[in-house]
Amino acid sequence: MARIDQNLYLKNSVVLLRLFIGWHFLYEAVIKLYNPDWTAFGYLATAQGPLRGFYVALTNESLIGTVDMLNTFTLLFVGLTLTLGIFEKWGAFAGIGILALYYLAHPPFPGAIQMNVEGNYWFVNKILIELIACAIILLYPTGRYFGLGHLFQPEQKTLKTENP
Amino acid sequence: MKWSRRDVIKGLGGLPIVGAVWWAGAVAGSEKGRKRSEILEQLNITPSLPSPVPAVTGDPIKIGIIGFGIRGQQLCRALGYATKAWLADMAQLAQENPKHTALADFKAQEKLNVRMAGVCDVFDVRAQMALDSFESDDNPIKRYRTYTEMIRSGEIDAVVIATPDHWHAPMAIEALNHNVHAYVEKPMTHTISETYALRDAARKSKALLMVGHQHRQTLSFKTAQDIVQKGTLGHVSLIQTNTNRNDDNGAWNYDIHEQANEGTIDWEQFLGNAPEVPFNKNHFFRWRKWWAYGSGLSGDLMTHDYDRLNCVLNMGIPNAVFASGGIYTHNDGRNVPDVLNVNMEFPDFSTGSSQKKGKEKGMTFVYSATLGNGFGRPTILMGHDATMELGNRLTVWPDGRSTRYADMLEAEKMHPRTPIYQYDPAANMPDAISSATSQYFADKGLMWTYINGKKVDSTFLHMREWLSATRNGGTLSCGIDEGFDEAIAAHMAGVSFKLGRRIEWDPKTETIIPIEGVDFDEVLLNR
Incomplete structure (x- = not known):
């Protein structure tokens, strides 16, 4: 099996994956940042599945403002770190966390009503797939190859001589 | 550290993406917000909460229920009185399905300052059900054989009429003529002449008539x-x-x-x-x-x-x-x-x-x-x-x-x-x-x-408004x-x-x- 850092195509694909996930998060964050009317209230209040109580509790008037802000800034953090390629492990980690929260709020479990979805899902949906993609970013950081990391901590190009 | 041109491209390659995405997001986000506020500004709709009514103070209002069938039992629940059978059924349903909130909603309902003092139903089983469910040491409740007996007893301040339609007006008129407040189910009357007769009685009476169109509270x-x-x-x-x-x-x-x-x-x-x-x-x-x-x-x-x-x-x-x-x-x-x-x-x-x-x-x-x-x-x-x-x-x-x-x-x-x-x-x-x-x-x-965000029985609000007005005055949402x-x-x-x-x-x-x-x-x- 090819090691990722030895296979340039694979490595570039991971870079692309990282950039696109970053792009996705960043756009979601900026849209919310510039629309003062945006709130997660409806999304949380209609939550389903075993953790419904937790999500509904977040819609409490005293909490929802903070929840909205935390959500936007988490999205922003993930978006910036993944697109720029710096602190990307932290970004991927935060991405996994917030995607897990999204996944569990409206889990595509049999019996749950699928709200505002464009396809059909059974346990696995696009959120879960993006979550796994974030796990790949976490395990195979590429910021030092393409990203701000490259400027500050360029990766050591000693791999070719590493073989025994 | 010396950066080659290649290093700079690889290092800052993400920046143009950030710039483009930020610009696109900012335009779309503010557009969304602006469109919405422009429409809302033009419409200027303000969803209003029902005006709070002053509480019933002093002695509890003594209520008589006339007709303890399906609707009569619902009206009693709005007053805070549920039959034992209903409580048991709802507890069972809540156990089977946690989303079934009827019992929890009933328990969460605000308590009204009322006392169920009398029941009148021509079917013994239903009258007995009311007695069995509502009677206690601190809440004696009496069964009246006829509505006239109940209204003229002097022991009832207000009656709730949940009978077949042909009894609505005769009972409401009797109550109003004796200055007993009446809550009557819809339709208010069974005939045209009764409608005028009831209006006359309501206008002359010191007591208040409320017609049971509870959606007015929604x-x-x-x-x-x-x-x-x-x-x-x-x-x-x-x-x-x-x-x-x-x-x-x-x-x-x-x-x-x-x-x-x-x-x-x-x-x-x-x-x-x-x-x-x-x-x-x-x-x-x-x-x-x-x-x-x-x-x-x-x-x-x-x-x-x-x-x-x-x-x-x-x-x-x-x-x-x-x-x-x-x-x-x-x-x-x-x-x-x-x-x-x-x-x-x-x-x-x-x-x-x-x-x-x-x-x-x-x-x-x-x-x-x-x-x-x-x-x-x-x-x-x-x-x-x-x-x-x-x-x-x-x-x-x-x-x-x-x-x-x-x-x-x-x-x-x-x-x-x-x-x-x-x-x-x-x-x-x-x-x-x-x-x-x-x-x-x-x-x-x-x-x-x-x-x-809390579910409230509109019948409860309707009855509360009527009861409050009997003590504190105020206009009724659905009067004569x-x-x-x-x-x-x-x-x-x-x-x-x-x-x-x-x-x-x-x-x-x-x-x-x-x-x-x-x-x-x-x-x-x-x-």
């Missing part, structure tokens, strides 16, 4: 009033209301109690002013199916829709009514129709106009009902500028040819298929509603309202004037259906324009 209806008053819809020329039911319960084929017999039911008292017929369990439990005791679709269900709209629009009694229909879905011995269409004309009414003065005036109210199909046709108000769907949810769509919104439609800030206003206080609280009939009422906003409109409109529809003729109202003399040789009340009651 938040969405108060918001709908605001929407219409602000001219959001423009001139409404047509209103479409419906009854769509397709089950036995919805067709009034209620269960017949196994202990019902001539020994347990005071049949003579049940009949009252109705024609003398031998003891008949079917008539007793399913009285809504006969004109002798009930009022058919026009009195039983259209009254809900008529009053819902009269509450929002205050359009009053129609100038003319034409109704037709038949017994097409439940040919089971009933004599009230199970399919009915009613057209009510309001030629002088207008909700305001965005067009040339004088161009628009007049409105038709259509009620269309079947007990043989449950497709949920919504209540729709059709205005020149917008269409509103009215229920527990409210949705307003702009009309593609609206005058008022022409500029916004042209600029594509509005779209005919996209609602410009949506109000759904219940959206966040899916709950299990037990039967098709209760879903029917819930969809129309007749059962629940949502205050600060609203009840008068409702009863007359229903009776005009009933008479029209039976005669197959157009029935007209003279607002100046406040009378139904007579038809030679026809006694309207006789027409209503017979057959």
Whole structure:
């Protein structure tokens, strides 16, 4: 099996994956940042599945403002770190966390009503797939190859001589 | 550290993406917000909470319940008194399905300063059920054999009348004549002459009469009033209301109690002013199916829709009514129709106009009902500028040819298929509603309202308002004037259906324009 850092195509694909996930998060964050009317209230209040109580509790008037802000800034953090390629492990980690929260709020479990979805899902949906993609970013950081990391901590190009 | 050109490209490659995405997001985000606030600013709709009523202070109000059937038991629950059987059933349902919140909602209901002091029911089993459930050391409760005995006892401050329709007015009049407050179910009366008699009694009495159209307490209806008053819809020329039911319960084929017999039911008292017929369990439990005791679709269900709209629009009694229909879905011995269409004309009414003065005036109210199909046709108000769907949810769509919104439609800030206003206080609280009939009422906003995200029984709010007014004064949402409109409109529809003729109202003399040789009340009651 090819090691990722030895296979340039694979490595570039991971870079692309990282950039696109970053792009996705960043756009979601900026849209919310510039629309003062945006709130997660409806999304949380209609939550389903075993953790419904937790999500509904977040819609409490005293909490929802903070929840909205935390959500936007988490999205922003993930978006910036993944697109720029710096602190990307932290970004991927935060991405996994917030995607897990999204996944569990409206889990595509049999019996749950699928709200505002464009396809059909059974346990696995696009959120879960993006979550796994974030796990790949976490395990195979590429910021030092393409990203701000490259400027500050360029990766050591000693791999070719590493073989025994 | 020395950076090559290649290093810089690889290092800063993400920056243009950030720039582009940020720009696109900022444009789209602020556009979304701006469009919404522009529409909302133009509409200027403010959903209002029902005005709080002062609490009942001092001694508890002593309540007598007359008629402890399905509705009577619901009304008692609104007062805070549930039967043991109901509590057990609801506990069971909640255990089976955590989404079934009836018991939790009942327990969370604010306690009213009332005491259930008397019950009057001609069926021993039901009277006994009230005694068994509500009687305790600190709450003695008395069974009265007749309503007159209860009203004249001096031990009852207020009565709740949940009997068959033909008993509504006689009991309410008796109560008001003795200055006992009365809450009477809809339709307010069974005949036209009773409607005038009850109005006279209410006007003369020191006691307060409340008619049981609890939806007037629903938040969405108060918001709908605001929407219409602000001219959001423009001139409404047509209103479409419906009854769509397709089950036995919805067709009034209620269960017949196994202990019902001539020994347990005071049949003579049940009949009252109705024609003398031998003891008949079917008539007793399913009285809504006969004109002798009930009022058919026009009195039983259209009254809900008529009053819902009269509450929002205050359009009053129609100038003319034409109704037709038949017994097409439940040919089971009933004599009230199970399919009915009613057209009510309001030629002088207008909700305001965005067009040339004088161009628009007049409105038709259509009620269309079947007990043989449950497709949920919504209540729709059709205005020149917008269409509103009215229920527990409210949705307003702009009309593609609206005058008022022409500029916004042209600029594509509005779209005919996209609602410009949506109000759904219940959206966040899916709950299990037990039967098709209760879903029917819930969809129309007749059962629940949502205050600060909490589900509240609108009947509770309605009764609370009435009880508070008996002690503290204040206006009633559905007093005698609203009840008068409702009863007359229903009776005009009933008479029209039976005669197959157009029935007209003279607002100046406040009378139904007579038809030679026809006694309207006789027409209503017979057959």
